[in-house]
Amino acid sequence: MNIAHKTPANLDANQEDRAQAIRDSLRDAIVDRRLTPGTKLSEAEVGTLFDVSRTVVRYALQMLAFEGLVRTERNRGAFVSIPTPEEARQIFASRRLIEPGIVAAAVERITPDDIGAFRKQLDEEVRFMNERGPVARRAEIKASGDFHLMLAAVAGNGILQRFMDELVARSSLVVALYGRSGVSSCGHNEHSAILDALANKDVARASDLMLHHIDHIEADLDLRVKEGLALRDALSS
Structure with missing residues (x-):
């Protein structure tokens, strides 16, 4: 980092x-x-x-x-x-190393209130998924990334939380460049399954689900470059 x-x-x-x-x-x-x-x-x-x-x-x-x-x-x-394809691979390789550890720490610290906050976050993801248009799409992607950042916060390690903040941001950049439209955002159902495993204090299952989830995000990348907005328009959206 x-x-x-x-x-x-x-x-x-x-x-x-x-x-x-x-x-x-x-x-x-x-x-x-x-x-x-x-x-x-x-x-x-x-x-x-x-x-x-x-x-x-x-x-x-x-x-x-x-x-x-x-x-x-x-x-x-x-x-x-x-980001080059090799940098993209390194970003996701880093997430595979870090996020299972975050999940293990989160299992030890997660509270019923945390579970409730995660459920609300998942409801937000569903709401954005059901809306149409670029604004809703961007909000869905952000909500998906926020799930991972919330996990890092629950884990209680400030250093790892800062690492994840950067990794999630750089993952979004990779998805922006290589992602298939409508496919590459984090899967809501996968988030829900991870949360269920956390609520059941099942570290092994939660870690396995997280690794599968990261694999899924990376597998949905391709080499097509997407066009974005001009600087003025992007900052006013």
């Missing part, structure tokens, strides 16, 4: 907050697949959209670069990262 980065000395606290807000907006647009791999992130355009200086924008893009979601090229600028 990425090493921590330092705030530029020439930014004050307000500018740092603005940079963080820009980072969050761009990150959400990337993870929700409104900005697809390869999209140019013009410092001037982002600065105009958020009414900030290029220095603030540059720091926001630097944060995203540390997360692997943006790449910067000398004399060309910043772009949404384009």
Whole structure:
């Protein structure tokens, strides 16, 4: 995972907050697949959209670069990262190593209130699945990723939770580039089965189901590149 980065000395606290807000907006647009791999992130355009200086924008893009979601090229600028097939395999290999451990820790800590929160999350997934249109589709994908992040939170390991935050974001980027439309989001039924195993304190079954689930997501990838929205449209959606 990425090493921590330092705030530029020439930014004050307000500018740092603005940079963080820009980072969050761009990150959400990337993870929700409104900005697809390869999209140019013009410092001037982002600065105009958020009414900030290029220095603030540059720091926001630097944060995203540390997360692997943006790449910067000398004399060309910043772009949404384009993960290679090998990087995609490494991302899912990392998830296979980490998520069974998260499941095992979550089984030990999960409470009836947690189970209830997960059930509500699954209801949200169903609601978005039953709606049509790109906005509902993006919301469904986000809700699917949130299931995995909730598991990491229940596991109670802050370091693993940060790792999962990055892995889920980068998985979304991979799905944006290689995913089959309507197929590659996490399966609701698989989430439900994992939750049932967690509620029954069945670590082995929950871990096996999680591995099968990750295999299923990766197996649904192909090499077709999808077209996304322009930067202004993506941030206003």
